[in-house]
Amino acid sequence: MVNLSVKIHELQLKNPVMTASGTSGFAEELTDFYDVSKLGAVLLKGTTLKNRDGNAYPRMAETASGMLNAVGLQNKGIDYFIENIYPRIKDYETPLIVNVNGSTVEEYIEVTEKVNELDKIPAIELNISCPNVKEGGMAFGISCPSAEAVTREVRRAYKKTMIVKLSPNVTDISEIAKAVEGQGADSVSLVNTFLGMAIDSEKRIPLLSTITGGLSGPAIKPIALRMVWQVYKAVKIPVIGIGGIMNAADAIEFMLAGASAIQVGTAIFKDPFIPLNIIDGIENYLVRHKIQSVNDLTGSLQM
Amino acid sequence: MVNLSVKIHELQLKNPVMTASGTSGFAEELTDFYDVSKLGAVLLKGTTLKNRDGNAYPRMAETASGMLNAVGLQNKGIDYFIENIYPRIKDYETPLIVNVNGSTVEEYIEVTEKVNELDKIPAIELNISCPNVKEGGMAFGISCPSAEAVTREVRRAYKKTMIVKLSPNVTDISEIAKAVEGQGADSVSLVNTFLGMAIDSEKRIPLLSTITGGLSGPAIKPIALRMVWQVYKAVKIPVIGIGGIMNAADAIEFMLAGASAIQVGTAIFKDPFIPLNIIDGIENYLVRHKIQSVNDLTGSLQM
């Protein structure tokens, strides 16, 4: 029997495969297909202090080996989550992680304080990298001072595991990673989507209501993988790899590059079973390669 | 008859379709297939002061809708070019543009001074964005001060059209574009490749000898398109769009987003005739849409 369990600070995962925020709803939607207790963890849909309608339709455009989205953090706000959704999902036997968002540092703190009260939420993912909101979001994640400020303040308000989710739309992602590590992040997850754009050449209009949106899917994998590798070398906290992971080989590549765990995003749209297939595939790989523990993969790229 | 001709500062092109540097050799290789005089221009392989062997093999890895390369500016140096290659190609009836590279500002200047003497070279493309060299290259293109410094010095040494080629591996490409515009760039071309990485999960080794390489192809198109749009809004000089252009629709999207002309790169590897097909496709589009001049496409996205 190989060991698939992974620890991200104090967060114990039965395996390193999580589903990414904004691509797995509030976990309920996945229970239509299977028992979510098989998953390492579920990152819940990005949540803000107040209700947000998100951006106008159309919010989605297909691209080569990927897609753009401009959802813009549509959600009913943290109070609605606590009153209506949390009670329904809290007993799922998989860690549920709230993806915390805000337009101001104060909003991030307020959301975090409320999440801090929720027994069954063992961790938050601080999203300082959403490219689809006019205020806050990615703006916090693309400069060291602002990334530091929000991390520091949220750290004060939160006692459990705090993962900070980084934006790839920067010159040097390892600088940002070091900055948030310095302010008490327990882990970094990367990457969020790349700012992209799509046009209907015949109609001569943008395909997204917001003109630009976030690029995800296999198209971004080579860049995300490079960033995970750079960040792994720069920080001591565990790195969570995200970006275009479609199968176990992809997931293993991220772990070899330095990820302690991974998140599956857009792949879920293609097939909600992909996260489970990846868990099986990793187990199979460990057996084939006679590796005892999945933790031995992390950063074990040979050069 | 629609008008396909385009002017980039003093550089007159018969159509807006050029072949990108490093993907069309020294134009000779394309003459094996067709008459290169049909092309808007040919950007020659990146050239440095002295001979460079480039990076070790393997230099290439296929990715989802794209590829990574780690060629590392292999070339025989500007003197060899002037003595051996230039005489063979100088009478091709298409503008030949030298892609100028260096590890230091001095090297850029020396190469430029030599190119300045070549009658049949109407323009240079200053490459401050090569991600595959240890010194210089992209390092110049990812910060405003260094991009300004090299642009300013090369501008002094060069009297004809100077295009500066930008790196997409930055937080804000429009800042860099404005910086080089301020130092006398006549045009900016973007994007060069994205720094990426690929791993063989079974062998647990990187697929490139250099570990990281430059990502190109359709995978990057949505990001490149967004950058062209941002830069178009930020500068007054003509913008040349590059990144994953495979067909006329792609080329038109870049022009709608603000490009005055475009370059075709990786697509050439799939089919060297693609640049010609794009020229035909643009002409056809203009006729269908009753647009007189290709210049009317530039920045004409409707919002």
Place this chain on the structure above:
Amino acid sequence: MSKKTVADFVVIENTTLNASTYFIKLKASKPLPRMKPGQFVNVEIKNTDEIFLRRPFSIFEVDYLENTLSLIVKILGRGSKKLSEIKVGETLNLIFPLGKSFTYPESKEKILLIGGGSGIAPMLFLAKECGLQPENVDILIGARTSKDHINVDEYNKYGSLHFTTEDGSLGTKGFVTHHPVLKTNLKYFDKVYACGPEAMMKAIAKEAKVAGVFCEVSLENLMACGFGVCLCCIEPTVKGNLCVCTDGPVFNINELKW
């Protein structure tokens, strides 16, 4: 919560209905769950480098004895084109069943079904399933020209068929909203159902509101997932932005901000 599945089906029929419309019949290896008109499947389009996401198609027919499920596919772009070329014996991977169905009419109610383009699929399914006497069912189908219509004569047995074409080459000339059944008789119906191009449905909704008739429409918003996790397919409603894939695709027109 309704159980959803991902499974491979074998293509057992692919018939051309008209120049751009195909009837594709699929056989499952397991018994199919109950599926209702308005619900849809999300189809993986394989063997092409042009398509990344699945494509949603309404369920047109289900045979629970034979374990078959049929679609009507109209070529609109790359995905539907590729799908239309699929051959008998090939497999197709589906996520199903997705979305909510139309509200079934009560017995004795009079209903009008209006389909345009590929929107006829859920309408014909509903005609078959609604359990009404044929005399209580009217089916109105609109197209650009007679060549765009597909032969639905057999649906005569579920209700009265009416046609419109923009060029008058079949049935009433004009849009579905120009047909007498809609123009003059709308109040006669208890329930009106529509599926087709957005402009058509909006025009119908307008008439139905004026007439004060119950009306449900099935939307075809762009989708990434089809099962409620991406929030890409939203439609503004009186209850805020709702997901077409889970809260719809069927909406009562009074919910919509049309």
Place this chain on the structure above:
Amino acid sequence: MSKKTVADFVVIENTTLNASTYFIKLKASKPLPRMKPGQFVNVEIKNTDEIFLRRPFSIFEVDYLENTLSLIVKILGRGSKKLSEIKVGETLNLIFPLGKSFTYPESKEKILLIGGGSGIAPMLFLAKECGLQPENVDILIGARTSKDHINVDEYNKYGSLHFTTEDGSLGTKGFVTHHPVLKTNLKYFDKVYACGPEAMMKAIAKEAKVAGVFCEVSLENLMACGFGVCLCCIEPTVKGNLCVCTDGPVFNINELKW
């Protein structure tokens, strides 16, 4: 400069040679240019989202009367797998002819052709084309086991056939370098040609250098373009980094830094 072309070919035959090797015959719509052993084509692999670049394959046979060109394809990964599944009647887009050929032997010279894996394709083509008497030609083919060999009996008429297998199930047991023709008789040959796995070619090159025999090998470096513009396929040589696609794929071992 040699003219190169991009054209669609129709697949007129796809025969399984062994569990992982296929013979694919293609018909052009126009007369084919002269092509020589060692030259290759770059094949577009369509209808898959897994493959972005073309894949290079040696030219195995050309029939200028029938305008056909044949390849021997061994399944190594995704592209060769997809290619092996191509059906008669489908089209395949090729860039051709690419690369330089082997140096042809002089009449009366004695030559040894050594092929391993898919490397037999250019070797058999050379056997056919070199214009020597069969008694002057020896063809040595190596594989892991007899099952990996393909039937090449008809090449008997071009030279003497020899086999090695690692498990001894056909011919001499061991690698090609263990075969007597190479181990003890190498000096007997005027020219040695080899194509196969790099390790095999390196071992042969070592022997040939010791024996002082002229030896050309055909390399299979990873390629992006195949016609000299990308500089991805380079091989370090005494003249610096050369492109396998244009300066090769055939190299004299004395040029290589092996």
